[in-house]
Amino acid sequence: MTAARRRAGRETLVAWLFLIPALLAFAYFKFLPMVEGIQLSFYKVNFGGQNTWVGWDNFRTVVNDPDFRAALVHTLINGVSVAVLSAVIALLVALALQGSRRSVFFVRSAIFLPAITSVAIVAEIFKLLYYPSATGPLNIVLGWFGVPAQPFFSSPDTALGSLVGMQVWKAVPYDAAIFIAGLATISKDLYEAAAIDGASRWHRFLNVTVPGLAPTFTIILTLAIIRGFRVFTEVYATTGGGPAGSTDVVMTRIYKLGFETFDYGLASAASTLMFIVTAVLTAIYLTWSRRKA
Amino acid sequence: MTVQTTRQATAPSRSTPRISWGRPLRWLVFALLLFVFVAPFWSVLMGALSSRALRSGELALVPNGLTLSNFAQAWKTSSPYFFNSVIVAAVALALQISVSTLAAYALARKRFVGAAVVSLLILTTLMLPEEVISIPLFLVMRDLPLVHLKLTDSLWGMILPVVGWAFSIFVLTEFMRDIPNELEEAARVDGAGDVVIFTRIILPLVRPALGTVTIFGFIMIWDQYLLPLIVTNNQKLYTLPVMLAQLRADELSIPNVFLATTFIALLPSMVVYYALQRYFSAGLLNGAVKG
Numbered sequence: 001m002t003a004a005r006r007r008a009g010r011e012t013l014v015a016w017l018f019l020i021p022a023l024l025a026f027a028y029f030k031f032l033p034m035v036e037g038i039q040l041s042f043y044k045v046n047f048g049g050q051n052t053w054v055g056w057d058n059f060r061t062v063v064n065d066p067d068f069r070a071a072l073v074h075t076l077i078n079g080v081s082v083a084v085l086s087a088v089i090a091l092l093v094a095l096a097l098q099g100s101r102r103s104v105f106f107v108r109s110a111i112f113l114p115a116i117t118s119v120a121i122v123a124e125i126f127k128l129l130y131y132p133s134a135t136g137p138l139n140i141v142l143g144w145f146g147v148p149a150q151p152f153f154s155s156p157d158t159a160l161g162s163l164v165g166m167q168v169w170k171a172v173p174y175d176a177a178i179f180i181a182g183l184a185t186i187s188k189d190l191y192e193a194a195a196i197d198g199a200s201r202w203h204r205f206l207n208v209t210v211p212g213l214a215p216t217f218t219i220i221l222t223l224a225i226i227r228g229f230r231v232f233t234e235v236y237a238t239t240g241g242g243p244a245g246s247t248d249v250v251m252t253r254i255y256k257l258g259f260e261t262f263d264y265g266l267a268s269a270a271s272t273l274m275f276i277v278t279a280v281l282t283a284i285y286l287t288w289s290r291r292k293a
Numbered sequence: 294m295t296v297q298t299t300r301q302a303t304a305p306s307r308s309t310p311r312i313s314w315g316r317p318l319r320w321l322v323f324a325l326l327l328f329v330f331v332a333p334f335w336s337v338l339m340g341a342l343s344s345r346a347l348r349s350g351e352l353a354l355v356p357n358g359l360t361l362s363n364f365a366q367a368w369k370t371s372s373p374y375f376f377n378s379v380i381v382a383a384v385a386l387a388l389q390i391s392v393s394t395l396a397a398y399a400l401a402r403k404r405f406v407g408a409a410v411v412s413l414l415i416l417t418t419l420m421l422p423e424e425v426i427s428i429p430l431f432l433v434m435r436d437l438p439l440v441h442l443k444l445t446d447s448l449w450g451m452i453l454p455v456v457g458w459a460f461s462i463f464v465l466t467e468f469m470r471d472i473p474n475e476l477e478e479a480a481r482v483d484g485a486g487d488v489v490i491f492t493r494i495i496l497p498l499v500r501p502a503l504g505t506v507t508i509f510g511f512i513m514i515w516d517q518y519l520l521p522l523i524v525t526n527n528q529k530l531y532t533l534p535v536m537l538a539q540l541r542a543d544e545l546s547i548p549n550v551f552l553a554t555t556f557i558a559l560l561p562s563m564v565v566y567y568a569l570q571r572y573f574s575a576g577l578l579n580g581a582v583k584g
């Protein structure tokens with residue numbers, strides 16, 4: 001064995017030693033559960049006995065379950081609305097807050113509060129803001145503009161929209177911070193060239209800023225779509241899926257299947273489906289946006 | 294959000310088309326933003342400081358008589374949960390950062406057999422929403438294979454699953470790759486081994502990255518909600534964010550006290566964020582990808 005090869009062997013050994021703690025953590029708490037989850041999808045879990053192999057039955061049950069379908073629709077509506085609304089609003093906020101004035105800096109770090117606050121705490125704050133009587137804080141504000149008092153979380157008609165509003169509020173500051181970083185990467189030569197060509201502010205925005213921010217948009221939307229599918233705490237801590245199932249999402253269904261009716265097999269099948277859908281959508285979106293770019 | 298970002302943002306922004314509002318309009322926009330994003334937090338604090346009892350669903354922008362008694366009362370009921378949160382966050386964060394720096398050192402500074410496979414495995418976990426594995430995770434934690442430890446109904450069950458986090462491994466790996474090889478080679482010539490190089494050379498040089506993973510790690514851990522729920526039904530073990538809804542129901546008669554509890558629950562994230570704010574931007578885009 002040459003010295004070089006011995007050295008390479010030693011490098012590999014050292015590398016793996018440094019990696020052991022991380023690999024153990026991933027093996028136990030990510031990969032093992034993932035494999036076990038896929039496996040459980042094909043079983044009916046019996047307590048205190050052998051699990052029964054049921055083939056694709058669990059998947060069939062999930063796909064045909066009207067409650068689950070409704071939850072999937074809510075998840076999609078919620079995810080897409082939150083993704084698009086927060087990206088658009090965040091872009092406007094970013095345009096208003098770029099630059100290095102002291103006041104801008106102050107506002108920028110102050111409005112970041114929602115982004116760092118735990119979802120469960122945001123949920124409690126919004127239950128207060130959304131207090132459904134005419135004297136509720138947000139209803140008072142709406143009253144200034146002549147909008148009648150809203151029931152928010154307490155009516156099936158407005159609950160999902162209210163949930164979207166809460167998530168947009170939490171997502172905008174983070175997205176805006178990313179847009180501000182993105183704006184900073186656009187070369188100013190492009191703006192100068194456009195200005196020399198006589199492009200108006202609006203045209204410069206459309207033809208320089210928007211294409212320049214396209215990669216940032218890709219990142220933000222991908223993030224929002226992935227996050228949209230896994231939405232759980234936002235719903236569970238506010239409406240719990242109600243009223244009348246109007247805000248039930250995939251994850252709250254899975255939680256109920258797993259921890260309220262204890263049907264682990266069915267819940268695992270639903271989880272497996274959700275994982276596949278998320279992965280496929282992410283892949284489609286990434287190829288699509290790459291081809292476009 | 295940091296000095297760094299601001300500096301980068303300065304130069305091009307001069308020629309970026311900006312809606313040319315006059316000064317009053319600019320202040321109006323700032324006021325609107327502060328009202329929308331900060332006023333809710335402000336009114337939580339003001340309500341918590343008010344001595345006059347608020348009606349349920351009432352918030353105030355100015356306190357109605359000042360008192361700290363709401364905080365005293367809130368602390369009495371919520372402190373056990375606050376300590377659960379602090380223990381979980383402190384231990385989990387320490388483990389998460391240690392494990393991540395070790396792994397990053399291997400990924401960034403070593404050429405070894407299997408490197409590509411390891412990177413791919415870690416990347417996979419980035420794509421896997423932890424919610425999806427919640428049920429099998431619960432089953433695994435009832436009896437950890439091979440070592441036969443029971444992690445359910447214990448704070449360890451809330452700590453260990455968040456220790457492996459691809460985000461912090463990737464952030465640290467990126468930073469460690471940028472360290473010039475000459476430094477490491479010079480140390481090796483002087484007879485330093487990997488442990489010395491790791492602790493004396495690499496770690497001090499990636500201090501900003503440690504700030505970044507601390508702030509993101511803390512926020513991620515404090516945000517855990519489903520994990521405590523699946524780990525235990527024993528409320529005594531719940532963290533404060535998870536316990537909030539319950540406390541709200543208990544304290545329905547005194548909204549001011551609940552507001553104080555809410556403020557106590559959100560204070561640690563604020564402190565960590567504003568203390569380490571300058572390290573934040575380095576993780577911004579990585580954080581965006583993590584999903």
